[in-house]
Every structure is written in C-alpha cells, then in structure tokens.
Amino acid sequence: MSLKGELLSRFERFKKNMANLEKDWEVVAIFGKVNTFYFTNTMQNGVLIIKRTGENFFFVRKSYERAKIESPLDFIYPIKSFKDIFDTTDLKGESIHIEKDVVPYGFFERFNKNFGFKRVGSADLAIAKTRAVKSDYEIGLMKKSGEIHEYILQKFVPTILREGITEAELGAEILREIIIKGGQGLTRMGTFNAELYLGNICFADSGNYYNSFDGPAGIFGVSPAVPLLGNHRKKLLKDSVIMLDIGCGYEGYHTDKTTVYAFGKIPQEAYDFHKRCVEIQNMVAERLSPGEIPSKIYEDIISRVDRDFDINFMGFGPNKVKFLGHGIGLVIDEYPVIAKGFDDPLEENMVMAIEPKKGIENVGMVGIENTFLVTAKGGMSITGSDYDIINV
Template identity: 45%
Template sequence: MTEQVPATELNNRMNRFREMMDRHNPDWEMAVIFSKINLLYFTGSMPEGMLIIERNSGEALWVRRSYERTCDESLFANIHPMNSYRDAAASYSQLPDTIYLETEFVPLAVYNRFRKHFPFQDYRPLDAQVAATRAVKSHWEIQYMEQAGAIHRLVLEEKVPQILREGMSEADLAAELYALMVKEGHQGTARFGMLDTEIVVAQLGFGDSSLYPTNFDGPGGNRGLNAAVPSLGSRERKLQKGDLVFVDMAIGVNGYHSDKTMTYMFGHPLSEEVINIHRQCVEIQNKVARMLKPGNIPETIYETIMEELSPDFLENFMGFGSRRVKFLGHGIGLTVDELPVLAQKFREPLVENMVFAVEPKKGIPGVGMVGIENTFVVTPDGGRSITGNSQGLILVE
C-alpha cells in the first residue's frame, strides 16, 4: 500500500504523545485509545480494537476486526488479535489504579465492558493530550492536505460555475458536486469529531436557504432533504436568477482534510451593499491569515479581529440571528473540526505547521450567507493558503 503511514511517522507521533502525557500528567502509567480516528493516527489503521500504551513499557494494538487487514495496512510494530477484552487482559498481570481514556469518545457500555476485564479504580481524560499531539502536522501529513486543497480549488473555483444552471435543485447540485469531488480525488467521506455529526456532501443552499437553522456548529445553514437528512439539499428549492449560491464543503485525501467555502452570484450581480459586506469578510480572512504565525495566541487573534468590527457588522456575523458561533476558524486534519480553535480561552501559542480553516461569514436577511473560508498552514510568514486564493462571490451568467 503506497499510502501507508511510515514507521518513523508513527514513532514520532507516539513519542510526542508520551511527552505530552509526561508534561501534563506526570503520574500516568497506562493510556488506552479506542476511537478509530485516533487508532489511525497512532497505528496507521482503523480497526475495531484498542491501543494500550504503558508508560514504563511499550505499546500494543489489540484488534478484534480485522486483524488480517490491520497487519496488511499498518507498519505499527506490535499488533495482536483478540476476540474480546478478556484476551488482551491476560497479558496485563498488574494494572494501575487510574487509566487514561478518551472521555470525549468512549461510550458508557464500552467503558463497562472494558473495565470488567481491566478492573482499574478510576479514569482520567487524555483527550487534550491527543488533540495537542495531532494539532501540529508533519510534512507527510501536510502533503495530503495540500492534495485535498488542490482538489478544493479546482472543484469550487473552476468546476462548480460550469454546472450551475437555472432550475436545478439544491439536491441536484449536491449530487453533481459529489461526483466531481470523487472524480478529482476526494476520498468520498468527510469526518467530524463532533458527536453524531454527518455532512454527506456539503452545507449548501440557494438564497436564504443558507440561513436556515441546523444542529451543526458552524455559521452557515441549509434546509437539507428532511429532518432525517438535514445536511444535503432540498429537492424543492430550485436555482433562480439573482440567487446567492453558498457551498461549504470538506475534501479528504488519505484521511486528511481541507475545508473551503465558496459563494456565487447566479444570473446577475447582487447589490453593491451585499458585495461590500462580502469583501469585508474576505479582508477579515486575510487579516487572520497574516496573524497565523508561530507564537501568536488564538484568543488574541480572535479578540483583535472582533474588537475592530462595528456593531452593525457584528449583527449576524458568524451566523444568523441567535445562531452565531464564537470562533473565526478551527483546526483541521484527520477530522474537519480539530483543536485548537481561533476563539476565546485558547491561549497556547501557535506552532509552525498547525493548520486552520478560517471562515468569516455574515448572514444577510433575504439574501443568504456571504463570506469565505480557506485552509491555511501556520508559517513564520503567516498563513499559507492550500485551497486557493479566489475572493469568492463568483458571478455565473
């Protein structure tokens, strides 16, 4: 498999995680990883199983399904089959009183089944240490994010204007957009860390459909197909001349994502007032990008931008009505929504090769959600866009 995670990459990740645990939890003795995304990060495969990390010993990946596939995919050094947690428990004669777990992920039923065979006394979270380890990308990781970004630029800046046509539905656009994405190299799925979050293709909408409330923690909206599938696009809403078209989507390559939002004016330009609001969002994006340098503080970036905005502009900024989000951008990698976030309470300095999706947007009644989003790599010279440099609000006649 040509896209295997190199053994050196896996070793570096594990060493950095151990350093994080030593720094923040100096008494830790054992950590256990269950989530498939974190298993992929640390082992290069995503089986049903668990990774046990002992502070004073090594690491072992225990696989229930499928051991054969995992051995084929992974260059991790220590892989064992198991039918149940009982099989793994036989290899651990002594357990610490406290085990560190992914408290943001592990369901109570899994916890109880695990504890039945690993009778520890207490647990503590390791989510922050894993997130901090994943936040700084290697050159190996960034190459795949750059590939995703190149697909993003091609599809949203060049291909979508060619497929927009009067009378097509939002669902039609979603179907044609998905085919384009996969044809150009998208992995076919986008993953989120947020609990029970699904976006099939994109968050997209014509006109004020892009303001419709959703359960997604982002500034945009969409009506979707129905209550069961609120994230695709309406079959009833048809594209008309004068519509704003809003498309916010993630692209993935070999597990790694980029994130981009593009807007279009279909048929004829929107009003100069709307265009000026959009241009201000683009300038906000550019200001944030210039501050994406090692050592800068996410909270300071957020507060600096927000303090510069007028009360009128802040109305419906980063959302619509009461549904405003309290960030300007978010980390991205194996999931679309990673840490850190460009928001208050995130005070750890930026590090070179962190990657952020920056997305200043503003809802306009009767028009829709204007604004922009691109994915940037933190460098000493500021954020480097890997998803293109279009100003958005492309006129499609």
C-alpha cells in the first residue's frame, strides 16, 4: 500500500472507532505532535481537523514547507494563527472532540476563543484503539527497533560491563550505541508527566528503589530533578545483579525490553525467581492472540502466582503495579494494558510489551520483558528469544 493509502486507512479506522465510542461526534481537532504524525507522516506544528462528514484539513503553522515534503496528504494548508482556520473552513458546531489527555487546558481555551464550541469530548480512546493495531509498515519499523534492541542488551552490554563503571556511564554507552546502530535514541511517553530517558539502569538495589513511574522496575536515577537513566556515583560492584529495562526506537516506533545480568556470583534465589518470571512472560505471550481479553489474561495469570512469589512481584514494596504488560508503538505506554478494566479483545497486529519482574530485598530486581506481536498463533517476540540471566 502507498503511504498515502496507509494514512487514509488510518483516518477510516479512526472514524469507525469514533462512531462506536462517541455516537454524536461532529469534528475532531488533533494538536498533539505524536497523533499528528500518526495521521499525516509529519510532526510539523498545526492542527488536523477530521470531520464526521465532509473534507478534512491539516493546517500547519511551522513548517508548512516541510509538512508538504513529508506528508502525502492533499489537504495541507498554511496558517499563521488558529484564527486563519476560521476563514478557511466552516469549522463550527455544538461539540468538538480533542485529545483531552494531551492538550493543555489553556491551549485549548485559546483555540476555542475563535470557535466557541460548547461541548468538549475526548478523542483519546478512539485514537488509542486505532493506533493499537499496527500495519505491516509499522510492524516493519518495530522489528527494526527490536533487532537493535536485542543486539544492545544481549550482545553489546556484556562487552561494556566492568567493575567500577557507574550506572550513568553504562547508560551513556548504551545511548551512544543505539544511535550509532541507527536507532533514534529518544524514547517518547504518552501519559501526562510520564518521562523516560533511555530507561532504568539499575545495579543491585537500584531496581528496588522508589519510582514515581507506573512500572514495576525501580530506579534511583541521576538526582531528585532527574529520577531517570542511572546514577553518576553508583558503581558496579562484583557479585551483583544488573537489571536494564530500556526503551529503543526506530523512525518513531518503540520496543521495550528488560535483560538481567549476573556480574559475578549472585544468589540462587535470583536465578529461581527470574526463571519463574520468564515462565509467566511465556504464559502471557501464549495468549496474545486475537479474541483474547486483556483483563481475563491478567486475572488468569495472576491467580496462578502463589502468595509467596507475589511478594515484591511486579515491583518492590510500594512500587508494585497492577498490570503485566502494555501496548507499545509511537509511545512506550500505548493501549491496551494487560490489567483489570481492559475488556475489549486483542486484535491481530497489536504489539504488547510483557514484563513480569520481582524485587529481591538487598539483591535487586530480576525478571524479563520483551515486545510481542499479537498473532493467531500467540505472541511472537520481536526483541529476541534468549530470556536467561546473562552471566558476565
């Protein structure tokens, strides 16, 4: 399919999802750069207007010239300010739907001064459901990310680990190598206030340290102002667990993967718990096929985790989270989540990161994460299939 055909089919699927979720919708305005890219293939600055009936408009403030080069759509128009839209199209009506979980309150207020929409609905879920199902083109990009990701964690990192290297230094080496190998370096999140810089670089106890982020892996990070990446003073000591939970990206699309290393001798318990996490990952992965219900998968698998193992499972102490995996794509935290409340069936070509992990007091965190394509035969890992602790 041409890129233009691919983009137009995204509009169509989105409109179907809107019709299912928001019966009375009239017009959607998309402002966020990630969604703008998804529908137009350019991240230039403006607003995309999608109407229930009638023409669509992509108004670009900066750079119109670049948007015209990057996007094959034929409804791209230059504007200087949102006021110009008013003159160009008959953008009016009772209600508008926006990315309510993306657009700042004041930004929308300023936009709406020109138009006076009375009801403001959310297009977030319809967009999320559309983005969740990937095209062959998108899957191709994600597989490229997965290849880089597998190389970095399985092959590259073991060559870099040495006694005395700091978490931050290891993070720096990984970031450099991801970019050298063609990755984008950048890792994007969708949720408000969520932030990820490469990921969690954790030596020993850091994997159990308090984290504001809604994930099982703990993190110490650089400092209170940058609770991300890894610490500049935390050195790798002999006989310790290393847990790397990092994001990788290629041409906008991400994969998520966690690998655990034994740097010297680590407790047998760490190997045992890791093995159990891999079993749980594989049990979830087996069920990643069309028609399976995420909330049902969660309930079934969690009910098979015995009470002892559940202690510090999916996060040490207060870090514990109530999910086993999450969608991934243009951002790392996509729809759906393997958790309660996600009752719509999985569809072919969704992509899910599955991440069972367990903290061990005074030792660190073990466990696994890989990114899986939802197929009729169950989840297919696109980030490699070596799941063991790597002994260094």
